[in-house]
Structures are given as structure tokens and as C-alpha cells.
Amino acid sequence: MTPAARIAAAIDVLSEIEERRRPASDALKEWGISHRFAGSKDRANIASLVYDALRRKSSAAWIMGDATPRAIMLGALRLQRNYTIDQIASLCSGERYAPAPLSESERERLDRPDLSQAPAWIAGDFPEWLEPSLRRAFSGNVAVEMQALDARAPLDLRVNLLKAAGREEAREALSHFGAIDTLISPLGLRIITAEDGRGPAVQTEPAYIKGLIEIQDEGSQLAALLTGAQPGEQVVDLCAGGGGKTLALAAMMENRGQIYASDLDPRRLAPIHARLARAGARNVQVRTPRAGSDVLADLDGRIDLVLVDAPCTGTGTWRRNPDSKWRVRPGSLEIRCREQATVLDRAARLVRPGGRIAYVTCSVLPEENDAAVAGLCEREPYIVALDPAEMVARSGLPLDAGRIRTTNGLQLSPYRTGTDGFYISVLERRSNPA
Structure with a gap:
């Protein structure tokens, strides 16, 4: 599938989630079953697009002035993935399986993605009814704290000292993944996920099979x-x-x-x-x-x-x-x-x-x-x-x-x-x- 076709598919999945109020995992699974031509990389990239759009659902709708699945996807490409207008426009060509071309209004809104006047629940992308609770937790930093929860999580591992001599042994065993030490936990290793949001299959690694590491934030x-x-x-x-x-x-x-x-x-x-x-x-x-x-x-x-x-x-x-x-x-x-x-x-x-x-x-x-x-x-x-x-x-x-x-x-x-x-x-x- 082309990148444009993947975006069109992600918009379809978002529509399914919205219309039938389904969990994203269920909608993505059903899409994969009904589109068997899509390979594993296609499905992973579509899932990543869908989840990125859900991360920025409110703020994307705010900058686009529209809460349709298409608008949320376009806004998320701008806010979450930092795509330029030209990049988004090239993906929305209307050709073959690509989304329809950008309207003049969409271009104008994507050109000025301003959240400065947005309320905290919009800027931080969380349900409005939770704002009083989150203000008690974080005071004036609600939007900043919640925006950090919009980012993709890394893959964190815990070194098991019942099997490993120390963190260095496990780090060296996973050096091909670029594993680094966590900042606070003396037992942690961190692997940054790929562009599609997926981490490496550490469960197939000898270090995992032998019990040297466990997946744990x-x-x-x-x-x-x-x-x-x-x-x-x-x-x-x-x-x-x-x-x-x-x-x-x-x-x-x-x-x-x-x-x-x-x-x-x-x-x-x-x-x-x-x-x-x-x-x-x-x-x-x-x-x-x-x-x-x-x-x-x-x-x-x-x-x-x-x-x-x-x-x-x-x-x-x-x-x-x-x-x-x-x-x-x-x-x-x-x-x-x-x-x-x-x-x-x-x-x-x-x-x-x-x-x-x-x-x-x-x-x-x-x-x-x-x-x-x-x-x-x-x-x-x-x-x-x-x-x-x-x-x-x-x-x-x-x-x-x-x-x-x-x-x-x-x-x-x-x-x-x-x-x-x-x-x-x-x-x-x-x-x-x-």
C-alpha cells in the first residue's frame, strides 16, 4: 500500500470507531481481516496512524474546526507528526486510493495550527469531565502534563538480577536495538520505538528467552x-x-x-x-x-x-x-x-x-x-x-x-x-x- 492509501484506510478505521463506538483494536483487527491484501507493515502503519489521531483527537478537531475522522487525521498529521502542508497535500491527491484533495479551508487551518486559545482539555487532549480532577493533580500544568501523555511510549525493560550479572550484560545483549539505560531505575533499559510505533520483538531474543530481561515500564x-x-x-x-x-x-x-x-x-x-x-x-x-x-x-x-x-x-x-x-x-x-x-x-x-x-x-x-x-x-x-x-x-x-x-x-x-x-x-x- 502507498502512504496515501494507508492514510485513507486509517480514516476509514476512525469512522468505524466513531460510528460503532468500538475499541480501536477491534476496528483495526476487522479492517485487517476484510483487507487481506494489506501486509503486516501496512497494518502496523495504519494502526500507528489511527492511534496518533486518537492521541490528538480534540486538538486536531480544534485546529481544523471539524470533528470528522478526516479532519482529525489531517490535524493529527500536522500536530503529532509535524507534517508540512505540502506533505499532507501530496498525500491527499485524490488519485487512486488516496484521500480527496485538501479544500481551501483545510489548507488555511493546517497553515495556522494555533492552540494558544484552546482550553486545557482541548490542548491536552483528554475528556472535559476529567479536568477538575486533573487540576487537583497537576494545578496549572494540566495541559503540559497531558500533552506528555500524548507522546508515544518507549519500550522499557527490567534487567532480572536473578539471571543477569548486571545491567551491562543485558545492555550488551540488546545493543543491536540501541538499548540505553533508563534515567532513574538502576535496573532499566529503554529502546525507542520505530516510526510506526512498534518496538522490536524482544520476546524472540535470547536475552528474553533466558530470563535476563522482562518488559516493564x-x-x-x-x-x-x-x-x-x-x-x-x-x-x-x-x-x-x-x-x-x-x-x-x-x-x-x-x-x-x-x-x-x-x-x-x-x-x-x-x-x-x-x-x-x-x-x-x-x-x-x-x-x-x-x-x-x-x-x-x-x-x-x-x-x-x-x-x-x-x-x-x-x-x-x-x-x-x-x-x-x-x-x-x-x-x-x-x-x-x-x-x-x-x-x-x-x-x-x-x-x-x-x-x-x-x-x-x-x-x-x-x-x-x-x-x-x-x-x-x-x-x-x-x-x-x-x-x-x-x-x-x-x-x-x-x-x-x-x-x-x-x-x-x-x-x-x-x-x-x-x-x-x-x-x-x-x-x-x-x-x-x-
């Missing part, structure tokens, strides 16, 4: 490091899912002590067994939930560290999932907040006096972060949130706590730390009420 790595997990401790990963942070904790603990990995949804735990074996993590006991039975009941009051990687809206991962930001609704936020309270209350029953709860989300919304922690502290007066600066000091990480601290924790973001938007709070159970 630097923010997620930092969240694990900030828990302060120590060799010999008794740890529960309450929302373990596929096991990304479980593996990180096992490496921190040098395979000493015990990690109990569980999740409310047994289907989410399915990948963890193969990942544990590949990583060489031997101190993990997976406890799959059973209907009508609390598989963690015998651990109540005995645990040194409970990790709560809570279910959340995922607003901090919008650079990886730009489609999801236009599908989040007030009702889904309310559901997530209730779920967070439930898992925090369960964590409170597990942790021993003197033990810790590490509460983590991939969200930038205060309702899911500081408010959730404050709610637990109100319900459990023996549980107190650590001062964020103390949390950073204990970790030894080169983090500017003053820049990223909130009332009860730390808020990472692409703009502040170059990571996904993770929130981390560490709480302690005291012997007496605070």
Missing part, C-alpha cells in the same frame, strides 16, 4: 523498588495479574523469603506460571482464588509487605493506550474507587504490626490515589502513610521527591519522570493509633 520498576521489599520477608502481591511486579519483588528479595501471589480474577493469573519459571523466581507461591473461599485467610496479621497494584482507570498509561482515554466514563471511575477501597481493606487485614502496605496505581487521578489512601487511614487509624520524602530516602533512588510528591504519595508522569503515570504510596501499620 520504568515507572512500574520504580513502584516495585519503592516498596522496599527485603530478602527473607513475607510478602503478598494482592492483585498480581500477570506477575510483572511479582517478578520484580522476587528479584529484590534474592529468592529469599516468600511471596504469595493472588488476584480476584483467576484468568489474569494464567501467564504468571511460565513467567516465574523463565525468570528463575523460586520464592513465589501462586494462590488462585476459589469461589466461596478466601485463599489468603491463613496469612492475616502475618505479612511484612502487602503490595496492592490496584485496579484503576489506567489514565497514567494513555501514551500506550490512547484509545482508552476516550472510553473512560464517570461510572467506571466510581466502580474503580469502590474496588480500590475493597482491596485496601483486605490488605489491612493481612499486614502485621510494623508491616507495610504499598499502594500502586497506573492512574493520575487523585480520587484513585491520595483519596483512596486517605480513606483507608480514616477506616484504620493504626495505619499511617509514610512521608513521601522518607519513602524516597529509604529507596535510595535518584528521585526529586519535592517535584513529584502528593499528600500521601508520589505521582510519576511522562512529563515529570519520563515514565508512565504511576502513583505509589507506602503505609505502615503502627502498634498504636497515629
